[in-house]
Each structure stands twice: as C-alpha cells, then as structure tokens.
Amino acid sequence: MAKEGHKYIFVLGGVMSGVGKGVVTSSIGLLLEQKGYPVNLVKVDPYLNVDAGTMNPTEHGEVFVLRSGLETDQDMGNYERFLGRDLTDADYMTSGMVYQSVIARERALEYGGKCVEAIPHVRDEILGRIEKAAAHNGSRVSVIEIGGTIGDFQNALFIEAARVLKMTRPEDVLFVMVSYLPTPGTLGEMKTKPTQTAVRDLNSYGVQPDFIIARSKEPIDEKRKEKLAVWCNVRKDRVIAAPDIKSIYEAPLNFEKDKLSDALLDALKLPQKRRASLAAWRKFALAAANAKAPEVRIAIVGKYFDTGDFVLSDAYLSVIEAIKFSAAKLGRRPKITWINSKDIERGGGSAVAALSKYDGIIVPGGFGETGIEGKLRAIQYAREKKIPYFGLCYGMQLMVIEYARNVLKLKNAHTTEIKKNTPDPVVAVMLEQKKHLADNKYGGTMRLGVYPAYLKKGTLARAAYKKELVEERHRHRYEINPAYVKRLEDAGLVFSGTSPDSVLMEIAELPRAAHPFMLGTQFHPELEARPLSPHPLFTEFLKAAIARHRKHS
Numbered sequence: 358m359a360k361e362g363h364k365y366i367f368v369l370g371g372v373m374s375g376v377g378k379g380v381v382t383s384s385i386g387l388l389l390e391q392k393g394y395p396v397n398l399v400k401v402d403p404y405l406n407v408d409a410g411t412m413n414p415t416e417h418g419e420v421f422v423l424r425s426g427l428e429t430d431q432d433m434g435n436y437e438r439f440l441g442r443d444l445t446d447a448d449y450m451t452s453g454m455v456y457q458s459v460i461a462r463e464r465a466l467e468y469g470g471k472c473v474e475a476i477p478h479v480r481d482e483i484l485g486r487i488e489k490a491a492a493h494n495g496s497r498v499s500v501i502e503i504g505g506t507i508g509d510f511q512n513a514l515f516i517e518a519a520r521v522l523k524m525t526r527p528e529d530v531l532f533v534m535v536s537y538l539p540t541p542g543t544l545g546e547m548k549t550k551p552t553q554t555a556v557r558d559l560n561s562y563g564v565q566p567d568f569i570i571a572r573s574k575e576p577i578d579e580k581r582k583e584k585l586a587v588w589c590n591v592r593k594d595r596v597i598a599a600p601d602i603k604s605i606y607e608a609p610l611n612f613e614k615d616k617l618s619d620a621l622l623d624a625l626k627l628p629q630k631r632r633a634s635l636a637a638w639r640k641f642a643l644a645a646a647n648a649k650a651p652e653v654r655i656a657i658v659g660k661y662f663d664t665g666d667f668v669l670s671d672a673y674l675s676v677i678e679a680i681k682f683s684a685a686k687l688g689r690r691p692k693i694t695w696i697n698s699k700d701i702e703r704g705g706g707s708a709v710a711a712l713s714k715y716d717g718i719i720v721p722g723g724f725g726e727t728g729i730e731g732k733l734r735a736i737q738y739a740r741e742k743k744i745p746y747f748g749l750c751y752g753m754q755l756m757v758i759e760y761a762r763n764v765l766k767l768k769n770a771h772t773t774e775i776k777k778n779t780p781d782p783v784v785a786v787m788l789e790q791k792k793h794l795a796d797n798k799y800g801g802t803m804r805l806g807v808y809p810a811y812l813k814k815g816t817l818a819r820a821a822y823k824k825e826l827v828e829e830r831h832r833h834r835y836e837i838n839p840a841y842v843k844r845l846e847d848a849g850l851v852f853s854g855t856s857p858d859s860v861l862m863e864i865a866e867l868p869r870a871a872h873p874f875m876l877g878t879q880f881h882p883e884l885e886a887r888p889l890s891p892h893p894l895f896t897e898f899l900k901a902a903i904a905r906h907r908k909h910s
C-alpha cells in the first residue's frame with residue numbers, strides 16, 4: 358500500500374516523441390531535491406523487450422547498465438547524472454517485465470483460477486511496481502516518466518494505472534505534459550493547436566494535465582501561455598517555457614526562471630522548505646556551455662552511427678557526456694568528431710593518417726565484426742604516433758589484439774567473437790559464457806553490472822583514481838584470454854587493473870615512458886561519470902589530449 362502522504366508526478370509526452378521528457382523528469386528530480394524533498398525517478402518503457410539489453414543501439418540508442426547489472430534505457434543515465442547518484446532495478450520497468458511477472462504468476466496458479474486480464478491484473482502489477490519504487494529510503498516524491506506519446510497504443514495501460522492512482526489519491530498525484538509547439542517556417546509563428554489536441558487526447562483517458570512544459574524553439578510568450586491555459590484548462594503559471602538550449606544541463610536553470618519548483622510544491626501542497634541551491638550546478642552548466650573555452654579535439658571511432666541519413670550519436674550518449682564533464686572541469690570545449698570505422702577501412706592509408714589532426718582518439722564499446730579492421734588500424738596509428746588513446750570495453754579488447762598482432766607478431770590474433778577458430782584467441786569467452794551461447798541465452802546473460810578491480814601501483818590507472826580498489830560497471834561476454842597475459846606483459850603491455858583473483862584483466866595500458874596515454878578498460882567508465890564528479894580516467898585522457906593540442910598548435 359502507498360506510503361502516507363507520498364506524492365507522485367507523472368511525466369507524459371504530447372504531440373511527438375523526442376521532446377525531452379527524460380530531461381524534464383531529471384530536472385524535476387534535481388529541483389525538488391534542491392528544495393529539500395528527496396525523490397525517486399522511474400522510467401517506464403512501453404516495449405515488450407524485458408530489458409533494453411537485446412536492442413540494437415541504432416534502434417534505441419545506448420543501453421545504460423545499472424550497478425546491479427540491469428540493462429536499461431539511456432534516460433536512466435540522465436536521471437543518474439542529474440541526481441548524482443545510482444538508481445536501482447525498482448526504478449525501471451518495461452511492458453515486457455510487467456507482463457512476464459503477471460504470466461509467471463498465472464502459471465503458478467496465483468490468481469486462484471480467475472481469468473487474468475489487462476485490467477485489473479496488469480494494471481495492478483504496474484501500480485505495485487510504482488509503490489515498490491516509492492518505498493525507497495526517504496523518498497517523498499516519485500517522478501515517473503511514461504515513455505512514448507499520448508495516443509500510443511502501447512503506453513495506454515500505464516496511463517490508466519496513473520489515472521487510477523489519481524482517482525484514489527487526488528491530492529497526491531500530478532500530471533505534467535511535455536509538449537511541442539512548432540513554428541512552421543512558412544508562418545513564422547508558434548502554434549499551440551497540436552498541444553491543444555494532445556490535451557484533448559489525454560482527456561479522453563480521463564486524465565487532465567496539471568502542468569504543460571512547452572518545448573519550442575524560442576521561449577513561449579505570454580499570449581500563447583494564456584491561450585494554452587484557456588484551451589487546455591491549465592493554470593497560466595503552470596505553463597512552463599522550455600525553449601531549445603545548447604546543453605541539457607541548462608534545463609533546470611531555465612525551468613526555475615518560470616518558477617517550476619515553487620509551482621510544483623504548491624500544486625502538491627508541500628510546504629516550502631528552502632530555496633533551490635543550484636550554485637554548483639550552475640557553475641558546471643556554464644562551464645559546459647562556454648563557447649569561448651579553448652577546444653580539445655576528440656575523434657570517436659565507432660560504427661553505430663548511421664540510421665538512414667542521420668548520424669545517431671545516441672548510441673554513445675554516456676561517452677559524450679563523460680567527455681563533457683571532464684572537459685568542463687579542465688576548462689575546455691570538446692569538439693567531438695564521429696568517424697565511422699567502415700570509412701577508415703574504405704579510405705585506407707590516407708583515412709588513417711587523417712587521424713593525426715585529433716588530440717585524442719576513443720574506440721567505444723561495440724559488438725560484432727563490422728568495422729573491426731578500421732578500428733584496429735586507428736588504434737595502431739594512435740599507438741605508433743603517440744596520440745592519446747582511450748579504449749572502452751571493445752576498444753580495450755581491440756587495443757590488446759592490435760598489440761598482439763603488431764608487437765607480439767601474432768598476425769592472426771583475434772577475438773573468438775569474430776573468428777571462432779583463430780589460432781591466437783587473445784580475446785575469448787570464459788566457461789560460463791560458453792554455456793549461455795550454446796543455449797541461445799542472450800538476454801541479461803553478459804558479465805553485467807559492478808565488479809571490483811585492483812589497481813597496480815605505479816600505473817596510469819592508479820595515479821588517476823588515486824586508490825587501489827575500484828568498482829566499475831561491465832557489459833560484455835568476452836575477456837582477455839589469461840593464456841596470453843604473460844606474453845603480452847613481456848612485450849611491454851601493462852595490465853594495471855585486474856579482478857581480485859587476478860584472472861580477469863580489467864585495465865590495459867602502456868607505460869608513460871612509451872606513450873602519453875594509451876589505456877583501455879574492460880568496463881564502461883562512462884557509466885559512472887557525473888557532471889559534478891567527472892570520471893578520473895576521462896579526465897586523465899583529456900589532460901593528455903590537451904597536452905598534445907598545446908604541442909601541435
């Protein structure tokens with residue numbers, strides 16, 4: 358049963374997808390916490406996948422892994438970054454998860470012979486999950502983002518669950534609709550009609566929005582605020598401007614210009630405790646948006662970029678954000694260039710040599726064969742030309758393969774992910790993974806979530822973290838093959854981070870005497886980077902990139 362006096366804010370999207378519900382949810386969370394009200398944030402994804410782990414990144418963007426190992430949507434990453442803390446499994450649900458629990462219960466005869474139906478059984482499962490998330494230590498307000506757009510088939514049951522909660526606890530539940538106001542080029546005028554229609558759609562569910570967050574190119578003016586207020590039945594001071602901004606981190610600051618947090622507390626009948634103290638956040642947001650800061654040029658060599666004519670950098674969202682946080686700390690403006698590794702393969706020597714204009718190169722995580730040889734050439738170039746290099750997961754595995762091929766002279770060194778029968782499986786699957794693959798068990802079976810690593814004294818990694826034991830998030834099936842570790846070490850590669858039993862190699866690097874920064878991690882450090890506490894490895898990598906920039910300009 359719901360906690361006495363607990364409050365719920367549902368965030369819904371009107372008009373179209375991609376209007377920034379995630380940023381609104383994260384911002385509301387940040388603002389309410391700054392006002393002295395602890396929150397919990399929940400993401401609802403209406404698709405039938407049980408988690409986000411089996412989806413192609415070009416389809417759905419990055420898979421964000423929680424500390425627990427749950428594979429979730431990239432919005433969860435934004436929530437963690439805005440709140441500055443870790444989320445739990447209870448904070449995420451998909452239709453697949455919800456239905457799976459209901460069906461498992463039905464199979465166990467737990468419904469006592471009743472006909473099991475979407476309403477009430479699935480709806481109540483949703484409500485039960487919302488309550489479980491609300492039971493977090495100390496949370497006073499749940500902010501729940503319902504994925505998709507109003508009018509979608511898929512999210513209707515979640516909106517229905519929210520309606521029932523509002524009906525039973527009218528004082529405790531709010532609806533925030535994030536909408537879009539287009540300014541058609543031919544008219545040059547901001548139009549409110551699509552929002553009016555979206556509100557009417559939402560009304561047909563029995564739900565009335567309390568707030569409208571008006572996404573638009575320019576801030577919505579008073580006249581249109583009034584129009585929306587009248588036509589949509591929303592108080593004018595609860596129509597909040599959300600103009601396009603350079604960086605999402607400015608969003609909470611902008612919302613405060615329209616006094617969003619005061620209006621929310623007022624609507625929830627929660628007393629004012631204190632003013633939101635956004636000083637540290639503001640300082641970071643200004644640094645991140647500073648167009649005058651000197652540049653640092655980073656190339657990301659990957660493959661999940663092309664969906665039709667669009668470049669989809671969403672696949673590497675956390676990597677981009679992690680770069681921004683460290684760059685802001687160092688007073689630099691990162692200029693990120695996307696390089697499709699397939700283009701390096703096609704372009705040959707000249708395409709590789711073009712990498713010399715960057716201050717640093719990153720090869721991020723990935724799966725499968727496409728573009729592999731291009732990435733290996735980029736890594737070799739970075740090593741030989743002493744360009745700072747940072748490899749994340751696949752980027753570390755490939756860094757080790759490149760070293761085995763070109764320094765150890767094992768010409769056929771490879772990962773068994775690509776070449777099952779390679780004579781030199783420098784990267785291979787561990788025993789337990791072999792079983793999963795043989796049984797076609799792909800969902801949720803990788804090495805996932807947080808694992809400890811011990812760092813060797815005197816290494817780059819140890820100097821960056823300034824401690825011996827670290828915990829980082831993983832998402833991979835393959836590992837550096839222990840059978841090759843000694844030979845690689847003898848040839849100069851340093852494994853500066855290992856699992857506590859020393860079997861798994863977690864960080865590989867070259868000594869500083871050999872290279873200014875050549876380091877790869879088996880884990881994903883980008884998932885732990887936060888605006889106000891940038892990740893030390895990203896910061897070290899950028900410092901090396903800045904040093905190269907100075908030398909070459």
Ligand code: GLN
Pocket residue numbers: 721722723724725749750751752774832833834835836
């Ligand atoms: N494909 C590699 C593996 O499964 C790397 C995964 C990744 O980069 N996240 O081990």
